[in-house]
Every structure is written in structure tokens, then in C-alpha cells.
Amino acid sequence: MDDKRVSNVRHQLVLAERERLTLDGVIHVESFDEREIVLETELGGLVVQGDDLHIKELNLEKGNLFVSGYVASIEYLGDSLAKRSRGLLARLFK
Numbered sequence: 001m002d003d004k005r006v007s008n009v010r011h012q013l014v015l016a017e018r019e020r021l022t023l024d025g026v027i028h029v030e031s032f033d034e035r036e037i038v039l040e041t042e043l044g045g046l047v048v049q050g051d052d053l054h055i056k057e058l059n060l061e062k063g064n065l066f067v068s069g070y071v072a073s074i075e076y077l078g079d080s081l082a083k084r085s086r087g088l089l090a091r092l093f094k
Contacts, residue, residue: 009025009042009043010024010063011024011025011042011043012024012025015071015074016053017029018050018070018071018072019044019068019069019070020066020067020068021048021066021067021068021071021074022064022065022066022067023039023041023045023046023062023064023065023066023067024063025035025041025063026039026040026041026058026060026063026064026065027039027040027041027042027060027063027078028040028060029055029058029062029065030045031051032053033056034050034051034052034053034069035049035050035051035053036049036050036052036053037053037055037067039065042063043076044076044077044078044080045076045077046074046075046076046077047073047074047075047077048067048071048073048074049071049072049074049075050067050069050070050071050072050073050075051066051069051070052066052069052070053067053069053070053071054065054067054069056068064093
């Protein structure tokens with residue numbers, strides 16, 4: 001990722017007591033349930049896993065997300081979710 005792109009990106013993640021997660025820079029929520037939230041941020045894909053996860057607030061115009069519940073892990077996927085899903089589909093239909 002080049003320095004020019006990173007300097008123009010607004011992304012922040014705050015996890016308080018593993019029970020309250022606030023994210024800035026959210027572009028799209030791909031899927032969610034009580035155990036996993038998969039979303040696209042300005043810096044790529046992100047997976048939040050845990051128990052009793054609930055999206056309390058979502059504002060895609062501002063790029064804000066607030067999640068409550070127990071957060072067990074947060075994983076950056078590196079690429080965007082679109083690139084990741086296209087790669088999976090290409091492998092399936094080869």
C-alpha cells in the first residue's frame with residue numbers, strides 16, 4: 001500500500017474492555033450474526049469474531065460502526081472483500 005493512499009484514509013478501531021467496538025472508515029458490512037461480522041473498511045477487509053455480537057449503530061455515510069458483545073478476535077484480511085470473493089469464485093468455476 002503506498003504512502004499517498006494511507007495518508008488520505010480515515011480508519012480507526014477502538015475496543016473497550018473487549019465488549020464495545022467502535023470503528024471508523026467502514027465502507028460496507030458484508031455479513032453479520034452473533035458470532036461473526038465481516039466488513040469492508042477503507043484499509044481492506046476486516047473480520048470480527050466473538051459471542052453475542054450486536055451492531056448497535058451503523059452509519060455508512062460517515063463510515064461509523066458500533067458493536068457490543070464479547071470480542072474474541074479481530075482480523076484484517078489485507079485485500080478488499082471483493083477481490084477475495086472473486087478469487088474464491090474463480091477457483092470454484094475453474
